[in-house]
Amino acid sequence: MYPQFPPGFRFGMSTSAYQIEGAADAGGKGPSIWDTFTARPGAVRHGQDARVASDHYHRYASDVDLIAEAGVHDYRFSFSWPRVLAGDLDFYDRLVDRLLASGVRPVPTLYHWDLPQELEDAGGWMNRDTAHRLADHASALVTRLGDRVRDWITMNEMNVHTLYGYALADHAPARGLGLGALPAAHHQLLAHGLAVRVLRTHGAGSIGVAQQHFPVTAASDDPADVEAAAIFSALTNWTFSDPILLGDYPDELIRAGVGVPEAQLDRDLELIRARLDFYGVNYYEPTMIEAPKAGKDYSGVLEVDIPADMPFSPVPVKSDERTDFGWAVVPAGLTDILVTLRDRYPDLPPVIITENGASFHDSPPGPDGRVHDERRISYLDAHLRAVSDAITAGVRVDGYYVWSAIDNFEWAAGYDERFGLIYVDFSTLERTKKDSWFWYRDLIAAQPRN
Ligand code: FCB
Numbered sequence: 449m450y451p452q453f454p455p456g457f458r459f460g461m462s463t464s465a466y467q468i469e470g471a472a473d474a475g476g477k478g479p480s481i482w483d484t485f486t487a488r489p490g491a492v493r494h495g496q497d498a499r500v501a502s503d504h505y506h507r508y509a510s511d512v513d514l515i516a517e518a519g520v521h522d523y524r525f526s527f528s529w530p531r532v533l534a535g536d537l538d539f540y541d542r543l544v545d546r547l548l549a550s551g552v553r554p555v556p557t558l559y560h561w562d563l564p565q566e567l568e569d570a571g572g573w574m575n576r577d578t579a580h581r582l583a584d585h586a587s588a589l590v591t592r593l594g595d596r597v598r599d600w601i602t603m604n605e606m607n608v609h610t611l612y613g614y615a616l617a618d619h620a621p622a623r624g625l626g627l628g629a630l631p632a633a634h635h636q637l638l639a640h641g642l643a644v645r646v647l648r649t650h651g652a653g654s655i656g657v658a659q660q661h662f663p664v665t666a667a668s669d670d671p672a673d674v675e676a677a678a679i680f681s682a683l684t685n686w687t688f689s690d691p692i693l694l695g696d697y698p699d700e701l702i703r704a705g706v707g708v709p710e711a712q713l714d715r716d717l718e719l720i721r722a723r724l725d726f727y728g729v730n731y732y733e734p735t736m737i738e739a740p741k742a743g744k745d746y747s748g749v750l751e752v753d754i755p756a757d758m759p760f761s762p763v764p765v766k767s768d769e770r771t772d773f774g775w776a777v778v779p780a781g782l783t784d785i786l787v788t789l790r791d792r793y794p795d796l797p798p799v800i801i802t803e804n805g806a807s808f809h810d811s812p813p814g815p816d817g818r819v820h821d822e823r824r825i826s827y828l829d830a831h832l833r834a835v836s837d838a839i840t841a842g843v844r845v846d847g848y849y850v851w852s853a854i855d856n857f858e859w860a861a862g863y864d865e866r867f868g869l870i871y872v873d874f875s876t877l878e879r880t881k882k883d884s885w886f887w888y889r890d891l892i893a894a895q896p897r898n
Contacts, residue, residue: 458847460522471505475536485620641719728802
């Protein structure tokens with residue numbers, strides 16, 4: 449009945465600091481770029497912000513209990529960089545201890561998009577020095593937690609952060625630089641490389657990165673569409689994985705006219721290609737691309753609009769089913785991208801699906817006290833089967849983490865989009881396990897014993 453995975457396969461749940469913690473000013477914490485962004489009129493749906501979010505900072509202990517009760521092996525969360533900068537590491541100390549005491553392995557991410565505003569004021573990811581600051585951040589954390597934390601993820605979705613925050617202006621820090629955003633990508637990759645070095649020096653047991661990947665298909669076999677799709681995929685997928693897994697940038701970058709003007713490129717690439725213990729893949733949906741057709745209106749196809757002067761245009765992916773966020777439900781895309789990664793990278797480390805999940809606008813608990821989210825269950829079931837198909841095709845996948853443990857602040861979309869296995873009533877902050885939580889618990893319990 450439940451999809452089956454090899455013994456030792458790790459099930460987990462994921463979250464990120466900014467989306468759940470709240471406690472915006474606790475312990476002298478300064479603002480991040482997301483605090484600045486959410487304060488801008490019109491930036492976030494309904495003008496919402498994350499000052500309280502899911503209030504996990506104050507409710508972490510009972511949240512960990514809810515996570516642990518599902519029987520997950522791993523919990524992926526991230527550190528709030530501004531909180532760490534303010535010296536408030538006690539919170540993460542307590543969180544890690546609680547997880548370990550509950551038998552759950554902490555898998556923290558150093559950086560999940562909430563850059564301290566003071567670093568943005570100094571140039572943010574367009575400034576090379578930010579990469580060195582990330583290494584300092586890594587050092588502070590591994591020094592404090594390295595005796596108990598074995599698994600580390602450096603960065604989350606450098607591609608989405610670069611595309612939405614630096615190339616476009618739909619996420620913080622809303623720079624809108626177009627193809628000029630490439631240095632932000634390079635400096636995040638450099639930060640990743642520097643962080644790997646710091647973590648290794650401190651004896652970290654297992655190091656990876658979480659990258660969003662998706663298949664990009666051409667709308668037709670017209671060579672212009674095929675080339676547009678190749679360029680789009682290079683910019684959004686391979687620019688972020690080739691340097692790590694091959695030690696070079698993809699050729700299409702040069703065809704698209706975006707060089708990476710870095711005096712120290714060779715030395716940087718040497719750092720960036722540092723060996724990893726696992727490769728995290730976040731998957732949501734595929735993308736379809738065509739060469740821009742004169743006079744055609746492309747607005748509203750992606751969640752964000754790509755400027756008209758780009759050499760590619762997204763068109764709707766054919767799918768009978770969409771989440772309430774409007775994302776196409778295409779489980780086979782996950783098998784497809786895993787096989788593609790294996791074929792492209794001979795030295796691909798074991799993969800962990802570090803995020804996968806769906807937003808449905810769940811109704812609050814009814815008279816039976818339950819949240820019935822059948823569509824989320826069938827989404828997760830289908831995607832786990834897609835992972836299993838990839839394993840059958842010979843891709844080594846060692847784990848799968850649901851995005852997300854708990855309903856949270858979905859960036860520019862605010863609180864409408866609910867990805868959690870645990871429902872949050874954002875007026876009372878009360879938690880309720882959704883039916884998908886019970887389903888996930890039973891699926892984990894039904895796996896062969898390790
Ligand atoms: C990913 C992000 C994560 C969450 C999911 C839905 O791109 O990494 O924080 O917002 O999408």
